[in-house]
Amino acid sequence: MLAVGEPFLGEVDDVLCRAATAFGGGVGGTHEELCGLLSGGVLLVGARCGRLRADEDSESCRALAARCRANFLAAFGATRCQDLRDMGYGSEGMPCSALAAQAARVLLKTLDASC
Numbered sequence: 001m002l003a004v005g006e007p008f009l010g011e012v013d014d015v016l017c018r019a020a021t022a023f024g025g026g027v028g029g030t031h032e033e034l035c036g037l038l039s040g041g042v043l044l045v046g047a048r049c050g051r052l053r054a055d056e057d058s059e060s061c062r063a064l065a066a067r068c069r070a071n072f073l074a075a076f077g078a079t080r081c082q083d084l085r086d087m088g089y090g091s092e093g094m095p096c097s098a099l100a101a102q103a104a105r106v107l108l109k110t111l112d113a114s115c
Helices: 002-009 014-021 036-049 059-076 081-086 096-114
Strands: none
Touching: 014 036, 036 059, 036 096, 059 096
């Protein structure tokens, strides 16, 4: 969150970092659902361009989040934590920290293209 968020948001709020914690390991460490790295990226997209009121337009934010997902999927072949683990991520051969560095580059590239 911090490596990608701070260049685009400035200092990342502690609450946002805390909120992202629960997504690690695919929602609560279950290895199910969306990869925590992608979840964190989507949280940053929302923090950057999300709406504050229900009457505000959210289409550009949704489109950017969808683009983040598509770029992540293209780069890694999956978005679900367990599927990524089955491909070797999150193992001794390729720890999640290696995936995190690659995912940060994918997210930064996506956000750069949106500016």
